[in-house]
Amino acid sequence: MTDSPSERIKTLIKERGHTYRSLGDEIGISPQAVSEIVNGRTKGATARYALAKALDREVEDLWPDAPKGRE
Numbered sequence: 001m002t003d004s005p006s007e008r009i010k011t012l013i014k015e016r017g018h019t020y021r022s023l024g025d026e027i028g029i030s031p032q033a034v035s036e037i038v039n040g041r042t043k044g045a046t047a048r049y050a051l052a053k054a055l056d057r058e059v060e061d062l063w064p065d066a067p068k069g070r071e
Contacts, residue, residue: 003064009038012055012062026054 003011012021020031020038027034027050036042037051045059048066052059059066 006039009051010057012057013038016055018055018061023051023054028053028066 013019014040018026018038020034024031025035029047029050033042033047035048044050048059048063052062
């Protein structure tokens, strides 16, 4: 059984020593906005790109269903 993108991202956030607040501070959004991105309620390419970059990952690594490249 494969973890959902949300679960993989939550695990990566913890492994990196981040919280939603620290990630939000790093990329300039609220902790609530981070939560919405992680949980798939916000699917904007720019938001996903910023979160992936902060976690040293490609968008496609975190969201395999995402379109290739930055929109």
